[in-house]
Amino acid sequence: MLLHALDIGEGPRTAVLLHGLMGSSESWWRVVPRLVDRGRRVIALDLPGHGLSPRDPELTIERAASAVVDTVRVLAPGGPVDAIGHSYGATVLAAAAEQLRPDLAVYVDAALVLAGGADRHALTAAYAQDRLLRMSPDGLRATRPFSSERDAEVEARAAARFDPATSASVSCGPDQAWEAVPGSIVIRADPSAWVTDQDARRFEQGGVEVRSVPGAAHTIWYSHFDEFTASLPEMFGGR
Template structure:
């Protein structure tokens, strides 16, 4: 499966961006703009079942990870940095673990590194359908006070293009654990649902650089953009 990609900027370095569940390549609009202004080439992908990318009722985490690697191969892209948020971070870990992709500097933003799998497909699809329906501009304004107006518009549009069947296939498929390699960077909200203190300590012990942003939302760059940029000189100060 080849994924839809959006590119911006020109430069010696290439940063690849992988969004979270229900998002899209546009979710990174503020990050993309800053990097392009700083002379970095940016490639943001719509993950399977999101945005303008294909859908699949048989998708698994390894399949989705392979689609990231295949797309970048087809585009002849060798990333300097790859950033994955949430579900995108899980795919980044899965892709790097299998050796299908050399991500350059791998950055994980408040990402889970395991999925239980085996969910009831019908039930989880209904949950994703309800989540998609709830992510309207008005609801986002009310429930995400850290979102700006453009953030609300972008995320509502992304949700409208999100495919619950693809997401349900992934949730119903086999689970697994894919951990960041030593030398990777994890940026987490503090507190974090996905990277709690025990997980952060274990990652640090394994050679992963864990950086915390107190009070940040799960989409860290939406709520704490300046702190997010400051936490990642490897990405923004190239």
């Protein structure tokens, strides 16, 4: 499966961006220009069942990871790649890392674990209800006061394009966990509902650097854009 991508900029290095659940490639709208300005080519993907990418009612994390690898190999064959994944997209990145082989992998507010055993019908219905609630930009801004008008419009459009059955499928198998390779970076909100202190210690014991952004929301760059970019000079530093 090949995925829809925003392919922007030119440069010797490619940054691959993977959004979170019910987001889209547009979720990175503020991040992409900053990376391009730093001399990078950026490939922001719509994960399966999101944005303009194909649906897959039998999706697993491994299938999503294979789609990411296949798409990047078509768009950027052989070139050096760095990658940022947020939440669900971070989990997909962890599963794809062995084949994608990024020089740097960054996991944003994700513990890289997945609870399985979900009831497919019930979870699909729950995602469908959440999707409806998130399709209103005004409703999003009411619950996310840090969101700009464009943030809310982008996320409402992503919700409208989201396929509940595709994403529900990934939670219907067994529990799973992935390891971040040594030298990777985890950036978490502080406090985080997704990366506990125990998770942080686990990452650090495995040679992964954990950096925190105090007071940030789960989608860190929406609430704390400057702090997010400052926390990752490897990607957002000078040209």
